[in-house]
Amino acid sequence: MSTEATLLERCESKCELCSSESALSPYVVSPHTQVTVDHAVMLCSTCKDQIEDPESAEINHWRCLNDSMWSQVPAVQVLAWRQLKRLSATKGWGQDLLDMMYMDEEVQKWAEIGMNDDEEKPRDVNGVELKKGDDVTVIKDLPVKGSSMIIKQGTAVRGIALTDDPKHIQGKVNGQTMFIIAEYCRKK
Numbered sequence: 001m002s003t004e005a006t007l008l009e010r011c012e013s014k015c016e017l018c019s020s021e022s023a024l025s026p027y028v029v030s031p032h033t034q035v036t037v038d039h040a041v042m043l044c045s046t047c048k049d050q051i052e053d054p055e056s057a058e059i060n061h062w063r064c065l066n067d068s069m070w071s072q073v074p075a076v077q078v079l080a081w082r083q084l085k086r087l088s089a090t091k092g093w094g095q096d097l098l099d100m101m102y103m104d105e106e107v108q109k110w111a112e113i114g115m116n117d118d119e120e121k122p123r124d125v126n127g128v129e130l131k132k133g134d135d136v137t138v139i140k141d142l143p144v145k146g147s148s149m150i151i152k153q154g155t156a157v158r159g160i161a162l163t164d165d166p167k168h169i170q171g172k173v174n175g176q177t178m179f180i181i182a183e184y185c186r187k188k
């Protein structure tokens, strides 16, 4: 089943934050950049627009978090937590809900990493920042653009380099330098 089909099944064709059934699409929860079942949330266009442009936020729309903050899906918890955090600056009920919310330690870390709006950095599958010289393992088979080669899952890439694009790192595989999607790596 495709990622999107799996997500649609999980959300029962309803926005995972406000339960609206209109215009759903997957939204990747930062610092992740790829649509995967674990890192994406199905959102309606209203939720998506307001998350992307917090200035336009219609406060009462976010009363929906009262329900969605109890979702079992970590990505939904992270989004709910971040929205409540923003709301809590001006709304008492935002803080009240935040106080009631419970997240596993790892999920909490994910929520906090994405709150820092500083420049984008390449991050591995766990959201750990990747730096020049790090060793990583590729976590899934990756086709190499413009060739029939595949970088196999489990391939170790030593001493990576960074690129201008935070989504990609550069590394040597079988003696050849190539670009690899940062999020499909795990830092060793």
Ligand SMILES: [Zn+2]
Binding pocket: 015, 016, 017, 018, 019, 020, 043, 044, 045, 046, 047, 048
């Ligand atoms: Zn929604």
